[in-house]
Amino acid sequence: MTFSQSRCFLLVTGGCGFIGSAFIRWVLANQKVRVVNxxxxxxxxxxxxxxxxxxxAAMALCRAISMMPVK
Structure with a gap:
C-alpha cells in the first residue's frame, strides 16, 4: 500500500498551538500518516x-466552532 492509498489518519486537536504544530511537523516528517488538524x-x-x-496533501486544517455557552 502506498502513502496515497493509506487509510491511517491522525486527528490532532489544537494543532495550531505551539505544541500541536510542533507535533504535526514531527509526525509528517517521521510517519506515513495523514493528519487532520x-x-x-x-x-x-x-x-x-x-x-x-x-x-x-498529508494535512487538512479544520476549524472547530464550540457550541457550548460561555458562562
Missing part, C-alpha cells in the same frame, strides 16, 4: 506555525 483558531492559535506543511 482540528483547531478552534482562537487567540492562542498560530496557523503560521504550519506554513511549511499547510496545503500539503
Amino acid at each position: 482540528l483547531d478552534a483558531l482562537t487567540y492562542a492559535a498560530q496557523p503560521e506555525a504550519l506554513v511549511g506543511v499547510r496545503g500539503a
